[in-house]
Amino acid sequence: MWYTKRTPVRGKDTDMSPSLSSSKLTQLQTLDAVLAREIRGQSQVLPRISSVIRRGELGLSHPLRPRGSFALLGPTGVGKTEVVLVTTQHIFGADRLFRFDMSEYQTQESLGLLLGAKLGDVGFLGAIRERAAEGSLLFDEAEKAHPRVLDLLLQLLDAARLTTATGQTLDFSGFYIWLTSNIGSAELMSLQHSNEATLERHVLTRAQQSLRPEIFARINEKLVFHRLAYDHQLEIAGKFLDRQIAFLGERGHRLELHRDTLPFLVRKGFHPKLGARPMRDAVEKLVGDAVAECLLESRPACGVLSVDEARDCLVVR
Numbered sequence: 001m002w003y004t005k006r007t008p009v010r011g012k013d014t015d016m017s018p019s020l021s022s023s024k025l026t027q028l029q030t031l032d033a034v035l036a037r038e039i040r041g042q043s044q045v046l047p048r049i050s051s052v053i054r055r056g057e058l059g060l061s062h063p064l065r066p067r068g069s070f071a072l073l074g075p076t077g078v079g080k081t082e083v084v085l086v087t088t089q090h091i092f093g094a095d096r097l098f099r100f101d102m103s104e105y106q107t108q109e110s111l112g113l114l115l116g117a118k119l120g121d122v123g124f125l126g127a128i129r130e131r132a133a134e135g136s137l138l139f140d141e142a143e144k145a146h147p148r149v150l151d152l153l154l155q156l157l158d159a160a161r162l163t164t165a166t167g168q169t170l171d172f173s174g175f176y177i178w179l180t181s182n183i184g185s186a187e188l189m190s191l192q193h194s195n196e197a198t199l200e201r202h203v204l205t206r207a208q209q210s211l212r213p214e215i216f217a218r219i220n221e222k223l224v225f226h227r228l229a230y231d232h233q234l235e236i237a238g239k240f241l242d243r244q245i246a247f248l249g250e251r252g253h254r255l256e257l258h259r260d261t262l263p264f265l266v267r268k269g270f271h272p273k274l275g276a277r278p279m280r281d282a283v284e285k286l287v288g289d290a291v292a293e294c295l296l297e298s299r300p301a302c303g304v305l306s307v308d309e310a311r312d313c314l315v316v317r
């Protein structure tokens with residue numbers, strides 16, 4: 001997490017329209033394109049995210065609630081956290097994303113971590129609010145939180161206001177609230193032959209039970225992410241590979257692609273249970289090893305990046 005002060009472009013307590021800067025307008029106009037460029041597949045959720053963000057940034061959301069709220073549901077490694085990163089970075093800058101792993105907040109005492117346990121202690125949420133007036137609060141694995149922590153989420157979604165141990169009221173009406181959960185997704189494997197609408201219904205029902213119906217009811221958009229189709233796996237491998245090739249290019253290593261390279265990277269970097277989660281490491285390792293091999297043999301790492309099936313690795317030819 002990073003904490004840097006920036007002047008809020010849009011405050012709920014101020015008249016909105018005169019303060020909407022042209023750069024903010026451009027950010028809103030380009031959000032769809034940025035999401036489509038960075039997030040592969042998941043086209044069923046992207047327009048619903050940008051719609052909430054547009055209304056939030058244009059001052060059209062309820063003034064006494066968060067600017068917008070989302071439940072991002074679905075299997076591991078399919079782009080849920082990536083969507084939050086990309087959206088927040090585009091609208092506010094990456095330093096405005098504040099992340100909480102709710103599996104670390106399973107006891108009643110963890111409430112103190114968030115809102116302070118004694119006088120003078122404002123907790124993590126108080127510290128965030130001291131540093132930023134707007135941004136994103138991301139609560140991963142939300143269903144794992146202690147019931148008292150879930151009460152706090154309910155309050156946050158309902159009134160955008162929380163009280164610290166010091167008695168100070170924190171206003172989160174400038175923030176987007178994102179909850180993520182894999183709930184109901186493990187069973188999707190056994191429901192593989194059902195259609196998408198049935199799968200979505202299953203995940204939504206399970207999430208509503210675990211996250212409490214009253215929390216669920218207060219969330220603007222409940223979005224179910226799908227497993228990544230093979231073409232999207234290829235595109236994600238391509239995205240990481242392009243970045244790696246650009247990075248190596250800056251260091252003088254000019255690499256081109258053989259057409260077998262992407263399918264090989266999907267084989268290595270995509271896992272049925274972990275989705276695209278291992279992809280970044282797989283690309284960095286396999287391409288890095290191929291370049292290192294050239295350098296250790298005192299030859300330039302320039303050429304076609306191809307698959308060596310016998311050695312199960314990439315090589316520069």
Ligand SMILES: Nc1ncnc2c1ncn2[C@@H]1O[C@H](COP(=O)(O)OP(=O)(O)OP(=O)(O)O)[C@@H](O)[C@H]1O
Nearest residue numbers: 038039040075076077078079080081082236276277
């Ligand atoms: N749909 C996608 N488009 C682009 N990149 C993706 C997509 N899905 C996954 N990735 C890449 O895979 C990695 C893991 O994705 P992400 O962190 O979004 O998973 P997640 O859905 O939040 O999973 P979890 O439920 O385990 O937190 C990221 O590095 C991301 O870049």
Ligand SMILES: [Mg+2]
Nearest residue numbers: 080081140180
């Ligand atoms: Mg995640």
